[in-house]
Amino acid sequence: MARSELVKGTLTLLVLSVLENGELYGYEIAQRIRQRSGEVFAPSEGALYPTLHRLEREGALQASWGPSERGPRRRYYALTAHGRSLLANARIEWRTISAGVAGVVGTLTDA
Amino acid sequence: MPDVGPRTSPSPDWSQRYHFLSAIETRLPLPVDERREVLEEIGSHLDDVVDDLVARGWDAGAAERRAQARLGPPDLLADELARARRSPRHLLEAAGVSLRVAVSTGISGLIVGYAAVFVTAFAAAMALQMIGAVTGTGWKLQCTLPGRRGCVGNAVSSGIGLLRHDELPRQCLGLGRRRRN
Numbered sequence: 001m002a003r004s005e006l007v008k009g010t011l012t013l014l015v016l017s018v019l020e021n022g023e024l025y026g027y028e029i030a031q032r033i034r035q036r037s038g039e040v041f042a043p044s045e046g047a048l049y050p051t052l053h054r055l056e057r058e059g060a061l062q063a064s065w066g067p068s069e070r071g072p073r074r075r076y077y078a079l080t081a082h083g084r085s086l087l088a089n090a091r092i093e094w095r096t097i098s099a100g101v102a103g104v105v106g107t108l109t110d111a
Numbered sequence: 112m113p114d115v116g117p118r119t120s121p122s123p124d125w126s127q128r129y130h131f132l133s134a135i136e137t138r139l140p141l142p143v144d145e146r147r148e149v150l151e152e153i154g155s156h157l158d159d160v161v162d163d164l165v166a167r168g169w170d171a172g173a174a175e176r177r178a179q180a181r182l183g184p185p186d187l188l189a190d191e192l193a194r195a196r197r198s199p200r201h202l203l204e205a206a207g208v209s210l211r212v213a214v215s216t217g218i219s220g221l222i223v224g225y226a227a228v229f230v231t232a233f234a235a236a237m238a239l240q241m242i243g244a245v246t247g248t249g250w251k252l253q254c255t256l257p258g259r260r261g262c263v264g265n266a267v268s269s270g271i272g273l274l275r276h277d278e279l280p281r282q283c284l285g286l287g288r289r290r291r292n
Contacts, residue, residue: 026152027159045160046183049153050191057196065148068155070162075152 007041011051013094014043016060016079016087023078025066026052052077060086127172128157131179138189141196149192153182 007014018024018032026049034042055061060083065073079087132150139146160178165171182188 026156044183045156045181046188046191049156049182049188050195053149053192054195070158072155072158073151074155075148 007043008047010094011043011047012055013087013090015048015051015055016083016090019061019077019079019083020087023064023076025074025076029077055083059083127175127179128154131157131185134185135189135192138186139193141193145196153188156182 014033015029018029018036024032026045029052030043030045030048052061052063056063056077059080061077062080063075063077066076068074132154135153136146136150139149141149157175157178160181161171161174164174164177169177179185
């Protein structure tokens with residue numbers, strides 16, 4: 001299975017996680033995910049912006065325009081209270097699922 | 112028209128950027144202000160990627176192409192963005208607008224249709240009445256509806272009769288030969 005396929009379903013969790021420590025703009029979010037994964041994977045940039053806009057519509061993120069050093073404005077995203085609560089729940093779900101997947105994969109490896 | 116400047120990125124060919132953003136713009140069913148903001152954000156992202164790639168030794172044109180490729184096909188990106196921004200409120204508003212248009216079109220169509228039938232019947236009845244009177248052929252309108260008198264009354268009765276699907280010659284717009292003494 002392609003690595004991108006595995007990452008696709010986790011994009012919301014990854015985005016919420018990297019925004020936990022402060023606001024970031026789109027490209028920074030992609031870069032931060034890449035860095036924190038140890039350069040193992042990077043989110044699809046085509047999927048990143050629809051995810052950010054969906055999370056903003058759902059009230060998990062708040063967007064605001066800020067200046068950049070090059071001229072054009074940048075759109076910064078920050079977690080809302082609802083977003084933090086969503087992140088907490090998503091983390092619990094992720095731990096449950098990843099433990100389950102590890103159990104299955106481990107069993108298959110042992111066989 | 113998407114705004115691609117002013118920017119300091121080293122992209123040598125803004126037409127590439129323009130075509131990419133135009134393709135997104137044409138598929139974004141959003142208000143002008145929101146559409147402009149989406150395009151500005153995507154443009155800013157492309158600037159960041161191009162700057163990054165150029166700093167790593169890429170040619171500016173190739174960097175622009177690569178930055179766009181990383182976002183995927185513009186029409187697909189636009190569709191995904193439109194879907195992501197579509198709230199239940201937007202859907203209800205769209206449904207409301209469609210319903211209003213359908214109802215108003217239906218009502219105005221009905222009014223115009225009935226008016227056209229009535230005017231046609233009225234004009235035909237008037238014409239027949241006048242021809243009968245002027246040429247003295249002995250033909251006249253014989254309205255059988257009670258209380259209707261004279262040429263205009265006959266014509267109006269004819270129009271009403273048509274709208275009520277009455278038989279034109281027999282019940283309302285009867286043509287008869289004038290009796291001569």
